Amino acid sequence: MRAFVAAAIGLAFAFALVLAITAIGAPPGETSPKPLLTTVPEHP
Incomplete structure (x- = not known):
């Protein structure tokens, strides 16, 4: 019963x-126009 x-x-x-957290909402600001890197750069 205690566990319940x-x-x-x-x-x-x-x-x-x-x-x-939902009531507070998202913080004000803008998203970056630069895309994020999704691949690892190749080494020469």
């Missing part, structure tokens, strides 16, 4: 954390 209560509390805390 602990799991329920943990799940509620995780849900509240996700809800709080």
Whole structure:
């Protein structure tokens, strides 16, 4: 029974954390126009 209560509390805390982060929203700013490197440069 204790494990069930602990799991329920943990799940509620995780849900509240996700809800709080969602409510705050993304930080202001712009994305970089430069593309990211997706491959490793070849060595000569």
